[in-house]
Amino acid sequence: MLEVEDLVVHYPVKTSFLQRLFSREKLSVHAVDGVSLTLRSGEILGLVGESGCGKTTVGRAILKLVEPTSGMIRFEGIDVTRAKEADFRSLRRRIQIIFQDPHASLNPAMTIGRAIGHPLKIHGLASNDREVRDNVLRVMREVGLTPEEQLFDKYPGDLSGGQKQRAVIARAIILKPRLIVADEPVAMLDMSVRARVLELMLDLKTKYDLTYVFITHDLATARFLCDRIAIMYLGRIVEFGPVKRIYESPKHPYTRALLNAIPVPDPKRRAPKILPRGEVPDAVYPPAGCRFHPRCPAVLTTCGWEGRDFIDYLEERRLNPEKVQRDEEILGPLDEWWARGFQAGRKIGEEDATQLIEHVRSILTEAQPQMNQAVRDVSIRDRQITVEFHDPDLLGQKEVEGRLVECLLY
């Protein structure tokens, strides 16, 4: 039904006039950086990942709510990215979106009935108000917004969160779409209400023969709801395949980390967790090689070690009271160190160069062995000390036990 091929979406970073004047580098957020996937008719495909992984941007690109930088999206044979506005109108009728915040999705000054019937008017699909009203009341019954006659004239402010989300769903299905992109549709609802909204989505799927793209950060809900999932990290799909396979034996270290981090609602199964270090890095400067490598518990020598990993390591050492003093003495203040691509270094002044280079070599042996082994050379040239890393191995998707994985372990 839907094909996404090598989708790239970069958002420009707003910079001031002076910054633009003095820097030729154009900064952009690499929201989606080469995502390919296919969606089969009638399935529920989950896009799962932490904030900033690009899952929402993929969803929006499908609806042409964001302009892709490159790549292609084809829906039922039509190229969405190149579709003209007129063609796209009919496409919009067949693809609908449900957002996370039902409150923000409904105009507070529009009654529920009018809001749900609005798409019919926009697309000119009803000949008169009577027809709109009948249609709206029918859909309201279907989504459980009852008594529908009474709720028709209510405003969003009079409804509970769950009811509002039902209204949003009603508005999405009134055009009888083929595909619904649901972006965290239950994240803002109370636990006791979530199940009912999810059940409603499943009911409507059968009734209307719908296909869903379900965007979520909640791996538990995705497991229950989806047929296949794509685990995303910093703009890339790291693992993609049938839910059953991925949850039963996750292959990518990131997928494993995510599954491991979910709180288990059973006090008897408390256990210490092995968690990846740190947080998702800035998508303006995604890490080299595998983007997960700086945090990965299973990292290899060839995963993409680069200059700033060395700087991060220096910073990390300063948290250690036994190491901080000697490091400061010999290596100097951290802000004098720079990182560029696969190199890191600093200018050296009058200090003892041999001592410096020896200390850098010795602290590298105390670092993660994979990082140490990735170092090509530590050298002093032109009064600069430089730590240089090897180039990473080329990363590509591989089929592993019935799913695609992007990881050098395989």
Added chain:
Amino acid sequence: METLLKAEDLSVHYSTKRGYVHALDGINLAIGRGETLGIVGETGSGKSTFAKAILGILPPKSRIEGRLQFHETDLARIDAEYFRRIRGKDIALIFQDPMTRLNPLMRIEDHFVETIKAHESVSESEARARAVTALTSMRVPESRIRNYPHEFSGGMRQRIMIALALVLKPSLLVADEPTTSLDVIVEAQILEILEDLKRISSMSLVLITHNLGIVAEVCDRVAVLYAGKLAELGPVEDIFARPIHPYTRLLLRSIISLDTKELHSIEGTPPDLVDPPSGCRFHPRCPYAQPVCAEQVPPFVEFRSGQPASCLFGKDFL
């Protein structure tokens, strides 16, 4: 266990245009020294009101009744000036969004100096030294101490806020949805920090959350609130394995976890607290409700040792 904080018949009413909102109604519970108590409930259950009462930050048009004993002090009786002396020093708070606590125009270091000097007469350099210790213990490097809040990632900000809350070594820490805005891995990291803190200090922790998974992972005991009333209270293992109150049962069943095979929800919606249901406030949504449930307010009584609940038919659920 020595009791640190004790609520006795604690009620809080807000005055609104539509009338009084009974946000909390007759709460009885105690928190022991070094204990972690989870407070769970849906939107409007009163869990945040409870936190605000402990911290003396209830909105101006609210009335507090009953007792809230902390050491020798009844927090329900003291004035704002007295509260200012306790808050931050003996009772500290971490919020859902660290940016509401950190001043965007102030360097991280200055937050600490200000907090320390507000409560203790120490020199500037002494205060700074303590800031460094507090921050490095939360893995925030000293080199970043002069940065502004926006220069940190979400998880780092939350760690800064925890460091700031703990710098005066409070005996009670109130954490109101401390991980809700964080991603699952960072959330797990923060929960690990809170657990480590519990191990090394005798600080008590009140953890307010809607996430029962978090409760199961870090709390010793849990209080379940429904519509301003305490539905059930008990050790976390007992509550999860043998809940008594029907609301607790249904709430636990509605959790969507990795083991979920079937979805469950609770019919209806939480009541309007301006005009709460008569009798047991849960009766309109309770599948086991009898006519008497609409008439009698169930007493909060122990059905199992250390596990009181407010249900007229509690013993039938043992």
